[in-house]
Amino acid sequence: KMMALDEGARETAARLVGLLCAVGHNAILSDDVLIDIWEKVAFNAALNTTTAITGLTVGGVGSLSESRQLL
Structure with missing residues (x-):
């Protein structure tokens, strides 16, 4: 699980989670x-x-x- 430290970084964190999932990792963006x-x-x-x-x-x-x- 990952979390963006501020709202401005949430989009970047979501993209990173997407990339990790695309290569087979079980990544989740947490609130x-x-x-x-x-x-x-x-x-x-x-x-x-x-x-x-x-x-x-x-x-x-x-x-x-x-x-x-x-x-």
């Missing part, structure tokens, strides 16, 4: 990247320990009912 960053922090805080302990990927944790109960 508030700080929210996106904190959501990622919360996700990692909740799952990184569980994946480390179990040796499972995030998808693996989600696919087992025992893992979901643990979380």
Whole structure:
């Protein structure tokens, strides 16, 4: 995810996102990247320990009912 620092840069940021998507990246123009960053922090805080302990990927944790109960 990307964010323009000011409204004047939004068009340039949107073009950059378009170019990145055109070459296969999953780029998104965000209205508030700080929210996106904190959501990622919360996700990692909740799952990184569980994946480390179990040796499972995030998808693996989600696919087992025992893992979901643990979380």
